[in-house]
Structure formats: structure tokens, C-alpha cells
Amino acid sequence: MKAKELLERYEAGERDFSGVDLSKENLSGAVWTGDGFGDENDYPVGGAILRGINLSHANLTQVRLDGVDLREANLQGANLETALMTFADLSDANLSEAVLFRTSLSRAILKRTNLKKASLRQATIIRANFCDANLEEANLFETNAEYTNFCRANLKNSKLDICELYCADLSGADMRGISLYFSRLDRAVAIAANMTRANLSRTRLREANLTDANLTDSQGAELDDAILYETIVPDGTMMSNERGKTEINRIVESREDFIKRVEKIDLISSEDFRQRYEAGERNFSGCRPRIRNSRFLLDIDLSRTNCIGTDLTDCIITNANLEKINLQRAKFFNCKLINSNLRGANLRDAKLDSASLINVDLTDADLTGADLSYTRFIGANLTNVNLTDIYMGSEFGYTNYEARFAHTIMPDGSMRNDDLAIGAEEFLRRYAEGERDFSGIILHYADLRDVELRKINFRKAYFNYVDLGSANLIDSYFGSAKFIHCNLKKTKFEHIDGNIGRYYDYGCDFSFAYFIYVDMRQSHAVGTVTSTSFIECNFEEANWDCSAEDIVIYHNVILENGEFFSRM
Incomplete structure (x- = not known):
């Protein structure tokens, strides 16, 4: 099955895609989440069932998978950057070497999940369940893991520097060689955890419980390098060190007052x-x-x-x-x-x-x-x-x-x-030769006055100091494009009737595009401006006959009638 077919069937109401093979497919931005919520903890219901699906090495950036059943799914090497996966069930799934940068996994279930060498940098995994999961050599740098369950998890040689682990449960976890530099484990529980060779330098342990934990050969094994306050150490006694006592006195101050007092600025x-x-x-x-x-x-x-x-x-x-x-x-x-x-x-x-x-x-x-x-x-x-x-x-x-x-x-x-940076001459030559996909290109100080261009894909293109004065751009796609210091005076973004393709049925598409310091006087456009931003633009005598399915941002612009409009 291809990505397009699955999305069409999901849109038609089908929900069970267990065992489907979508390896290496591009599903960026797909929405498979439910449209309703249960009674307990606002649990999303009605989402896709993707149990055992093969999404290995797939592009899943910015997907919505809240509450989705992904048990036993193969997501090895998949790119899940900035995905939303709250309440998702990933038990027994394979996410080894997957990219989960800034991914939201709050309250997700990852029991026995394989996350070996996965990157969860800056992810949000609050109250997620990683019980018995394999996180060996995983990168959780700057991750928010408050109230997260790592019971018996394999965290061997993983990187959890600058992490929030408030009230996290690390009982019985294999934490050999783990790095917790500058992380905060306030009220965390690590009973019987194996922390051999762990890096606890500048780790904050406030009211934590390390009963029976193994700190052999750890950097800071004596906890001198840690910030320790009223924490139960491996022998069962409660301990605070000088750093911890100093830190706890600062906690009663607001961060702003402390910084101001110390830095006097x-x-x-x-x-x-x-x-x-x-x-x-x-x-x-x-x-x-x-x-x-x-x-x-x-x-x-x-x-x-x-x-x-x-x-x-x-x-x-x-x-x-x-x-x-x-x-x-x-x-x-x-x-x-x-x-x-x-x-x-x-x-x-x-x-x-x-x-x-x-x-x-x-x-x-x-x-x-x-x-x-x-x-x-x-x-x-x-x-x-x-x-x-x-x-x-x-x-x-x-x-x-x-x-x-x-x-x-x-x-x-x-x-x-x-390679994406091209000049006006090269661009026009390639266009004349029949090329129409110019997604991501960078045009810098280019003179394209009076040109006529049709059905071009300019997705995520950059136009920096480009002169398009009196140009005619027909049925082209400008999704997420950036126009910076451009001349669009008397430019026409026109539409020709007829069924002519995915992006061009309604004229030019400017969805999520940015126009910053652009002269748009007497310009004319037909199309859509969904989530488009216009900053410091001049629309005098312009005529933009465009629809929008979401808010359009205008900031410090001169409107068609010459009035100045500012919205913060």
C-alpha cells in the first residue's frame, strides 16, 4: 500500500491498517488521531489502529498520532520529528535509531519498546510509561520526563543531560554509563538501580530515593559533585551536602530575584x-x-x-x-x-x-x-x-x-x-527546458521582471531581494515560501480555468508563506492565503481575491485603501 491510498481510505472512514507495509513512505503531516475523547484524562478515541504496521525509515514529521494503537509497529529509523503522539500505545514496537526530536509522547505507553540509539532530544514524555523498554545509547538531551516510569528500563550509556526527571520512577533500571549532567531528579525514585559508571556531575537530587542503588565507579559516586538535599542514599540514610543546602536556600527565591541579586543587572x-x-x-x-x-x-x-x-x-x-x-x-x-x-x-x-x-x-x-x-x-x-x-x-x-x-x-x-541557490539566468533556462519543480530553491538578488511563469512548484522556496515587478505567475504553488525585500508591484498571480493539478485548482497557493518587507502595490492574486503572514508590506491599490481556511497574519501593513494597519 502507498501513503496516498492509506490516507484516502482513512479519510473515507477506515481505521484498521494493522500489518500494512508503508516503509520509506512520506506521510509528513498526516493526521490519524481520534476525533473524540474518553472520560478519563481526556483520552483520545476513534484514532487509527496501526498495530504491527511497517513504517521503518518513513518520513513521519509533524504527524498526529494521539491515542493511536501502534503496538508491535516497526518504526526503525523513522523520522518522527515534532510528531504528536500523546496517549499512543507503542508497546513492543521497534523505534531503534528513530528520530523523535521535539516529539510529544506524554502519557504514551512504551512498555518493552525498543528505542536503542533513538534520538529523543527535547522531547516531551511527561507521565509516559517506558517500563522494561530498551533505551540503550538513546539521546534524551533536554527531555522533559516528569512523572515518567522507567521501571526496569535499559538506559545503559544513554544521554539524559539537562533533563527534568521530577518524580520519575527509575527503580531497577539499568543505568550503567548513563549521563545525567545538570539534570534534576527531585523526588525521583531509583531504588535498586544499577548506576555503575554514571555521570552525576551537577545532578540535582532533592528528596530523591536511591536506596540500594549501585553507584560503583560513578563520576560523583560519593555524590560530592551532585546537588544533594534530603535524599535517601544507597545505604538507606538521608543525606544533604553543602551544594544541596546552598541550592535549597536559593529555591525559596524566584529565579528572577536570584539572578538580579547575583548579577546586579x-x-x-x-x-x-x-x-x-x-x-x-x-x-x-x-x-x-x-x-x-x-x-x-x-x-x-x-x-x-x-x-x-x-x-x-x-x-x-x-x-x-x-x-x-x-x-x-x-x-x-x-x-x-x-x-x-x-x-x-x-x-x-x-x-x-x-x-x-x-x-x-x-x-x-x-x-x-x-x-x-x-x-x-x-x-x-x-x-x-x-x-x-x-x-x-x-x-x-x-x-x-x-x-x-x-x-x-x-x-x-x-x-x-x-545547489539550491540559483540565479535568474539559470532559473529561466531550466524553466524553458520544461522543469517545473523548484521546491526549496533560493533566488537571491534576481531580476525576473515581466516574466510569465506557469504551474511551478515553489514550495519552501526563498525569494530574497527578487524583482518580480509586472510578472505574471499563473497557477503556481508557493506553500511555505519566503519573500524577503521583494518587488511585487503590478505582479499578477493568476488562475486559468480547468483541472490542472493538485496545487493549482484554485489559482496560486500561498499557504504558510511569509511576505516580509514586500512592495505589493497594484498586484493581483487569485488563490488561497491560509496561515499566510504579511509583515511590513504595502498593498496600496492591490487586489488579492484569495480564500483562507485559517487565520492570516497582517503586521504593520498598508492596506489597499492606503490605511496603515498594525496588529501585534
């Missing part, structure tokens, strides 16, 4: 920052602002600020001064960082996956250990940038998730243009 709460930004303030240089849930940061000065661990997911940052900012361990997933200064910035261990860095200056920045999977650098300056131990997205064999560079100055001074 201007600490700005997230609410205060939001109010001041919305009131028009832009200079926050030298402060420590708490930035949360910010959709836009335009024309802002955050130079020399301390923003360690800040979550900038989905944020659009333009014309910003971020010189010498500390963004260590910050999260930039799907962030658009445009025309900004990051000279000397600290981006060590930052998560830049799926981010777009366009026309940014990163001279002398430190990106040691940064995650650059699916990151796009366009017109960027990386002179003298430290790229030691970066994660480029191909470590698990998924070459489509590698970082891409276009017109970018590399640390050694060379100019890098990857």
Missing part, C-alpha cells in the same frame, strides 16, 4: 518587556529581558543582553542589533532572523533548526555545538565564526534536513553557494 520580566515593546520602546541594550511568546521583534536593540535559553520559536526578528548578545542554548525553531547584527554573539548550543538567517552579520560569533539542521543561511556573513561540534542535520542519514548556504561568507572567507 536590569532584569525585565516577560510581561514588562512585552508592555514596553508594544508601547514603542526598542532599546534594551545591556539588560536581561525575559522574552516569551514574542511573535515579532522589529528594529530592536538587544546588544550585550543576557538572553540565555530564550525561546524564540516562530519569532520574526528584523533590523535588530544583537551584537555580543548571550543566546546560549536559545531556541530559534522556525525563526526568521533578517537584516540583523549578531557580531560576537554567543550562540553556543543554540537550537537554530529550521531557522532562516537572511542578510545577517555573524562575524566572530560562537556557534559551538549549535543545531543547524534545516537552517538556511542566505546572504549571511560567517567570518571567523566558531562552528565546532555543530549538528548539521545529516547525522541520522536525513540529507533533506541539512543546513543550506546561499551567497554566504564562510568562516575561512570563502563564498558558499549550495
Whole structure:
């Protein structure tokens, strides 16, 4: 069975696909979850039955599998990045070497599941059940595992650094060679766990229970390197060390008060920052602002600020001064960082996956250990940038998730243009030869004025300083495309009647596309703008006759009638 057939049958009401072979299929974004909820704990019901299904090495990014029966399923090597799998039953399934980056597995059942060498980095597995599961050599870096059951699980040589393991049950678990560096095991239970050769450096154990645990040859076997407070140690006695006593005194303070007292800097709460930004303030240089849930940061000065661990997911940052900012361990997933200064910035261990860095200056920045999977650098300056131990997205064999560079100055001074970066001349030649699939291409400073183009797939394409003035683009697909500083004055996105394909039945499709600093005066479009974002655009005398199945974002735009519209 092929992916298309299964999705069509599921849409028609069929639910049982036990034993089906969909290995290596592309099912990205599929929804197999139930449409109702049970009485207890909002358990989803009515989802697909995929028991024993073969999804090995399949692309399952962003799928919805809440409450789905996946017992005994083969998901070896599958890519489940950012999938939603709450309440799913994966008992006895094979997820060895699977990618579950930022996947949600809260309350999922993974009894006896094989997760050997799987990557669960930044996953959410709250209250999940991994009893008797095999997690040998698995990567659970920065995972939230509060109240999670690891009873008798094989965690040998696994990586659980910087994890939240509050009230987790690790009783009888094989934790030989495990790394728990900087993790928090407050009130966790690890009775009779084998922690031989475990790394407990800076691990916080507050009111934990390590009765009969084996700490032989562990780094911190005497628990001197751990943060220990009122914890039951292997011999059954309760113990606190000096680090633990110091830490517990700090716990009664708010994090903001502690940081302000120690660092003596201007600490700005997230609410205060939001109010001041919305009131028009832009200079926050030298402060420590708490930035949360910010959709836009335009024309802002955050130079020399301390923003360690800040979550900038989905944020659009333009014309910003971020010189010498500390963004260590910050999260930039799907962030658009445009025309900004990051000279000397600290981006060590930052998560830049799926981010777009366009026309940014990163001279002398430190990106040691940064995650650059699916990151796009366009017109960027990386002179003298430290790229030691970066994660480029191909470590698990998924070459489509590698970082891409276009017109970018590399640390050694060379100019890098990857295969997706093409010029106007090459693009028009390939189009004339009959090519129509230009998904993911990067057009940079291209002159395409007055051209006529038909039925092109521009999915996830980048248009940076592209002049499309008076061009005619007929029945083309622009899903998730980015238009940055483009000229679309008098451009026509037209539709020709007739059944002409999957993407083009209703004209041009701009779903999930971004238009940032775009001149759209007197342009005309027919199609759909579902979840499309228009930021700093000029629509004067434009006519966009488009439908939308979800919200459309407008921010600082000039409308068709010349009025200015701003929505934060």
C-alpha cells in the first residue's frame, strides 16, 4: 500500500491498517488521531489502529498520532520529528535509531519498546510509561520526563543531560554509563538501580530515593559533585551536602530575584518587556529581558543582553542589533532572523533548526555545538565564526534536513553557494527546458521582471531581494515560501480555468508563506492565503481575491485603501 491510498481510505472512514507495509513512505503531516475523547484524562478515541504496521525509515514529521494503537509497529529509523503522539500505545514496537526530536509522547505507553540509539532530544514524555523498554545509547538531551516510569528500563550509556526527571520512577533500571549532567531528579525514585559508571556531575537530587542503588565507579559516586538535599542514599540514610543546602536556600527565591541579586543587572520580566515593546520602546541594550511568546521583534536593540535559553520559536526578528548578545542554548525553531547584527554573539548550543538567517552579520560569533539542521543561511556573513561540534542535520542519514548556504561568507572567507541557490539566468533556462519543480530553491538578488511563469512548484522556496515587478505567475504553488525585500508591484498571480493539478485548482497557493518587507502595490492574486503572514508590506491599490481556511497574519501593513494597519 502507498501513503496516498492509506490516507484516502482513512479519510473515507477506515481505521484498521494493522500489518500494512508503508516503509520509506512520506506521510509528513498526516493526521490519524481520534476525533473524540474518553472520560478519563481526556483520552483520545476513534484514532487509527496501526498495530504491527511497517513504517521503518518513513518520513513521519509533524504527524498526529494521539491515542493511536501502534503496538508491535516497526518504526526503525523513522523520522518522527515534532510528531504528536500523546496517549499512543507503542508497546513492543521497534523505534531503534528513530528520530523523535521535539516529539510529544506524554502519557504514551512504551512498555518493552525498543528505542536503542533513538534520538529523543527535547522531547516531551511527561507521565509516559517506558517500563522494561530498551533505551540503550538513546539521546534524551533536554527531555522533559516528569512523572515518567522507567521501571526496569535499559538506559545503559544513554544521554539524559539537562533533563527534568521530577518524580520519575527509575527503580531497577539499568543505568550503567548513563549521563545525567545538570539534570534534576527531585523526588525521583531509583531504588535498586544499577548506576555503575554514571555521570552525576551537577545532578540535582532533592528528596530523591536511591536506596540500594549501585553507584560503583560513578563520576560523583560519593555524590560530592551532585546537588544533594534530603535524599535517601544507597545505604538507606538521608543525606544533604553543602551544594544541596546552598541550592535549597536559593529555591525559596524566584529565579528572577536570584539572578538580579547575583548579577546586579536590569532584569525585565516577560510581561514588562512585552508592555514596553508594544508601547514603542526598542532599546534594551545591556539588560536581561525575559522574552516569551514574542511573535515579532522589529528594529530592536538587544546588544550585550543576557538572553540565555530564550525561546524564540516562530519569532520574526528584523533590523535588530544583537551584537555580543548571550543566546546560549536559545531556541530559534522556525525563526526568521533578517537584516540583523549578531557580531560576537554567543550562540553556543543554540537550537537554530529550521531557522532562516537572511542578510545577517555573524562575524566572530560562537556557534559551538549549535543545531543547524534545516537552517538556511542566505546572504549571511560567517567570518571567523566558531562552528565546532555543530549538528548539521545529516547525522541520522536525513540529507533533506541539512543546513543550506546561499551567497554566504564562510568562516575561512570563502563564498558558499549550495545547489539550491540559483540565479535568474539559470532559473529561466531550466524553466524553458520544461522543469517545473523548484521546491526549496533560493533566488537571491534576481531580476525576473515581466516574466510569465506557469504551474511551478515553489514550495519552501526563498525569494530574497527578487524583482518580480509586472510578472505574471499563473497557477503556481508557493506553500511555505519566503519573500524577503521583494518587488511585487503590478505582479499578477493568476488562475486559468480547468483541472490542472493538485496545487493549482484554485489559482496560486500561498499557504504558510511569509511576505516580509514586500512592495505589493497594484498586484493581483487569485488563490488561497491560509496561515499566510504579511509583515511590513504595502498593498496600496492591490487586489488579492484569495480564500483562507485559517487565520492570516497582517503586521504593520498598508492596506489597499492606503490605511496603515498594525496588529501585534
